[in-house]
Every structure is written in C-alpha cells, then in structure tokens.
Amino acid sequence: MNAGQAQGAKDAPLLSTHGLGVTAGHRRLVDGLDWRVGRGERWALLGPNGCGKTTLLRTLAGLLPAAAGEVHLGGRPVGRIGTRELATLRAWCPQHHHDAFALSALDVVLASRQPYAGRMGWLDPGDEDIAHGALRQCDVEHLASQDVRSLSGGERQRVALAAALAQTTPLLLLDEPTAHLDVPHQLAVCSLLAGLDGRSVLMSLHDVNLALRCCTHALLCLPAETRAPRWLAGPLHEVLIPEYLQRAYGSRMLPVTLEAHTYYLPAPQ
Numbered sequence: 001m002n003a004g005q006a007q008g009a010k011d012a013p014l015l016s017t018h019g020l021g022v023t024a025g026h027r028r029l030v031d032g033l034d035w036r037v038g039r040g041e042r043w044a045l046l047g048p049n050g051c052g053k054t055t056l057l058r059t060l061a062g063l064l065p066a067a068a069g070e071v072h073l074g075g076r077p078v079g080r081i082g083t084r085e086l087a088t089l090r091a092w093c094p095q096h097h098h099d100a101f102a103l104s105a106l107d108v109v110l111a112s113r114q115p116y117a118g119r120m121g122w123l124d125p126g127d128e129d130i131a132h133g134a135l136r137q138c139d140v141e142h143l144a145s146q147d148v149r150s151l152s153g154g155e156r157q158r159v160a161l162a163a164a165l166a167q168t169t170p171l172l173l174l175d176e177p178t179a180h181l182d183v184p185h186q187l188a189v190c191s192l193l194a195g196l197d198g199r200s201v202l203m204s205l206h207d208v209n210l211a212l213r214c215c216t217h218a219l220l221c222l223p224a225e226t227r228a229p230r231w232l233a234g235p236l237h238e239v240l241i242p243e244y245l246q247r248a249y250g251s252r253m254l255p256v257t258l259e260a261h262t263y264y265l266p267a268p269q
C-alpha cells in the first residue's frame with residue numbers, strides 16, 4: 001500500500017455498502033443498499049422475524065457473498081481481505097453457538113486471540129490478560145474454567161460476547177447479543193457496548209427500547225410485499241419514530257416519556 005492508498009484507507013468509513021444486494025434462496029432481502037458506518041457508531045438492526053438481519057450481518061462479516069454490489073471494510077472490498085486480517089478488522093458473534101468439544105470458557109475466549117498469535121500459533125501472557133479482562137467485563141470470569149457445554153443460555157451468550165470483545169477489532173457484528181439475558185445483564189451489555197471507546201458496533205435487536213438506550217443509529221427494515229424490503233438508515237431518533245415502527249412491525253407503537261427518556265409500547269390490539 002503506498003502513502004496515498006494508506007491515507008485513503010484512513011479516511012474511508014469503517015464499513016460501507018455500495019449497491020448491496022443480499023438474497024436467501026429465492027428471496028431478495030436487501031436491494032441496492034448504500035450505507036456507511038462511521039467509527040464509534042453503534043447501529044441497531046431492527047425488523048420483523050425473517051426480514052434478513054442475520055443474513056445481512058453475515059454478508060457484512062464477509063461470511064456470505066453479496067448477490068450484488070459490495071461491502072467495504074476501511075475502504076477495501078471485504079472479499080479481497082485475507083481471513084486472518086479480516087479477523088483483526090471485525091468480530092462476529094452469531095445468534096447460536098454449537099459447542100462440539102469440551103472447551104473451557106477461557107479456551108473459547110482465547111481462541112479469538114488466534115489472529116494475533118505468533119508463527120507457531122502460540123499466544124502470550126498478554127492474550128490471557130485480554131481474555132480474562134473480557135470475561136470480567138461480561139460478568140463470567142468466575143466461569144473461566146467451566147466446560148462451555150454446561151453453561152446456561154445467558155452465561156454462554158456472555159462468553160460469546162467476551163470472545164468478540166477479546167478479538168479487539170474496530171468493528172463488532174453481533175447477532176442478538178442480548179438474547180437469553182436477564183434484564184440486568186441486558187442493561188449491563190448495553191452500557192458495556194456504549195462504553196467501547198472508538199469501536200463501532202452493529203447489532204441485531206428485537207427490543208426497540210434497548211436500541212434507544214444503547215445505540216446511536218438504526219437500520220430498520222420496512223417489509224414490502226412485491227419487491228425487496230426497504231432498509232431505512234440514520235440517526236436513532238430519525239428512524240425509530242412511530243410511523244416507521246408501525247410500518248416495520250405492522251402494529252401501532254405508542255411513545256411514552258419517562259424521566260426524559262422515550263420508550264415505545266405496543267398499542268393494545
């Protein structure tokens with residue numbers, strides 16, 4: 001990379017999509033999406049079941065090919081970035097975790113340090129410190145030596161989040177990071193993500209109120225009957241408004257203000 005290209009990469013948005021199309025089977029889930037995610041922004045991906053949040057996140061992560069257009073990370077097409085480098089640029093935390101082997105929670109988190117391992121694949125004590133720090137941040141350090149197959153759903157979810165944090169990437173792609181979590185842990189994860197200085201987060205969520213607490217921006221899917229759904233992107237309070245929420249979810253959402261914060265309640269049927 002020459003000096004001009006290096007400067008271009010520095011000025012480029014962390015993530016951008018250019019005419020992005022995403023399909024699953026015969027369904028077109030995203031069509032012509034032009035979107036930019038800046039450094040330090042936290043985006044909520046919202047929309048009804050099956051609208052394409054997971055498929056879009058996996059495409060952004062470079063795990064699925066785009067049907068049209070491109071995803072860029074730091075100004076470069078994601079498909080042209082090698083696996084190891086990609087793992088230093090974005091962390092991916094899926095919705096489901098399949099644990100085939102008897103690994104401890106610490107092992108699972110340490111695995112996310114592999115992109116930084118030396119030539120022989122060895123990690124150093126600094127990696128262990130980062131892994132323990134991430135387990136602590138996610139309130140699961142006391143489970144570090146426990147077999148992940150024996151963890152509860154919420155504990156496993158927090159270990160997965162710790163693994164994503166320990167990857168120390170500028171971008172985190174999280175598929176329903178608050179699934180399985182009790183309310184105090186949902187709020188703790190919310191504050192944790194909001195406190196990640198300079199790192200950007202894209203997370204699919206089902207709770208509009210959590211998005212309002214936790215995020216700076218929203219990408220909301222408005223389903224369409226006859227063509228690909230339309231994804232509205234923008235600052236949180238421009239996108240999460242009653243009109244758009246009703247179009248997205250098909251039911252009226254009533255704004256309620258409590259202690260200067262706005263929340264949404266579904267209107268009685």
Ligand SMILES: Nc1ncnc2c1ncn2[C@@H]1O[C@H](COP(=O)(O)OP(=O)(O)OP(=O)(O)O)[C@@H](O)[C@H]1O
Binds near residue numbers: 025
């Ligand atoms: N490989 C596939 N073949 C056919 N259809 C698929 C495939 N993968 C996903 N789909 C369909 O694509 C749609 C989008 O799925 P996706 O998991 O992205 O939705 P989602 O918005 O994350 O849903 P949820 O809120 O329920 O988690 C669904 O209707 C799903 O059945």
